Amino acid sequence: MNTDSAGYALISFDGLNLLIDQHAIVSIENMVMVRDGDDEVKASEVIEENACEVHSLTAHLAVANKIDARCHYIVVVQADEQRFGITVNSVQSLPIQDPKLHTLPACMNLSESPIKAYVQVEERIAFCCDVGKLWSHINTSESRHECKA
């Protein structure tokens, strides 16, 4: 499976590398917007000029019960009717031309998972993530285990 490298952004958090559709990104905000004046930030916050929920996710895509203060940015994405933010350590355009996307092996491919494929980016593995399914996953009870960022 080949794809257009201009179509993906590479985001990283908690040691996980995700590829998301660049066109789904609405904005990239600085984390200071949710950290200012509040040390007890909850997992759901509001970006004032662009109201939406913001979540920190773990490497297993579980919703952390606190915003991960180690992250530098919030990537705001639009998934169908829903807009939401994810805290990330870094966000960049996919740094390789003509990446080869590999479908996940059948034994680990769950129909409801937002992760369907991966690509090798230099020494790293990045997983292609459907932001619509990611939003559905974030709202399932399974994603909201007691976990700390």
Place this chain on the structure above:
Amino acid sequence: MNARHDAVLFEFTSGRHAAIGLHEIAELVMSPRLVPVPLAPDYCHSLCIWQDRAIPFVDLAPLIGQRSLEKIELALVVTYFARSNGEQRWGALGLSAYFRIVSVGDDTACPLPQDSSAWPAIAHSCFQLVDENVPILNLDALFEQRLELIT
């Protein structure tokens, strides 16, 4: 006539063994590089980076209701041909000790262990070794489908 065949016997968790055909071994990897896959089932939670390929890594322990290996120091890279299209594929199995080669006779055939509903879906057959029933894995079935874990 009691035919005998060589099989690779490996321990996947303390005291529990499974086997594969000798021709299915590709390489034993020490300290394999594993990349966890978000939301993947417990028994195949990671990709193993091997010879610039990312191949599925399977830990059989969760299939019998046991915890995954805490530290994965050994991975047995195996190869098989996908039943769907005849393509050669690779996968990796987590080992808790070094494997050994055993000679298995037809007269040791026995029923599959009853400790997991997964065995009938992922094993060709089974043989008795001392007092343990050892499943012989069907690698295509193990790697080319997602198992429902009912233990």
